[in-house]
Amino acid sequence: DIQMTQSPSSLSASVGDRVTITCRASQGITNSLAWYQQLPGKAPKCLIDAASNLHSGVPSRFSGSGSGTDFTLTINSLQPEDFATYYCQQYKDYPVSFGGGTRVEIK
C-alpha cells in the first residue's frame, strides 16, 4: 500500500504569508495526486489534481508542484478564508490513500 506523509501536521501563519505544505509518497506515484481543502464542519473540496492542475474557480494564489514521491502545495499571500485543513490524496494505485492533513491556523 502507498503511504502518504504530510508535513507539517499544523502551522500558524499570518494573513499575507506564503505557506508551503509537503506531501511524500512511500513509492512513486508519477503525478497522480490531488489536494483538498476542508473548512471546519464542511466536506473537503478539491483544489488541484494531477499534482499541479488548478481547478476552475480556485484562486491563483494556490499552486501545486512535484512528481514521483515529493509534492508541494503553496499558498501565496494567505487570506482569511484559507485557514483550513489541507489533505493530499494519491490515486495511482489501490487502496486510494490520503495524507494525515495539515491544519493552517491564524497566528
Next chain:
Amino acid sequence: EVQVVESGGGLVQPGGSLRLSCAASGFSSSDVYMDWVRQAPGKGLEWVGRVRAKRNDYSTQYAASAKGRFTISRDESRNSLFLQMNSLHTDDTAVYYCARVVTSKWYLDLWGRGTLVTVSS
C-alpha cells in the same frame, strides 16, 4: 442541482450493522465511479471503498479496514449507492462521506455533507 446526500447514520452497538445510503441527483451515478470516505472525530480522511460504473459491472475495491465487513452496492433505479457495514467496531465511529470520482482523472469532485455513525455501547 447536482448533489449527493448521505443518510442512515446513527448510534449502533459494537458488533452491530448499519446501512448508509447516498442519493445522487442532477447526474446519473451509474455512469461514474463513486467512493465512500470517512473521517473519525478530530481525525483525517480515510478512504473506505469504491464502486465502479455500470460499464465496469459495478465492481468494487475496499480499504483493508473495510474488506470483509463492508459492502458497497448500487440501485440504478433510485440513482443511489449504499454502504452496508457489519461487525462494527468503536473505531468505525466517523462521519461517512459519499463522493463522486471524476472519470479518467480520479479525483473526488462532488461530496455530500456526510452522515455520522457512532459505534458505542
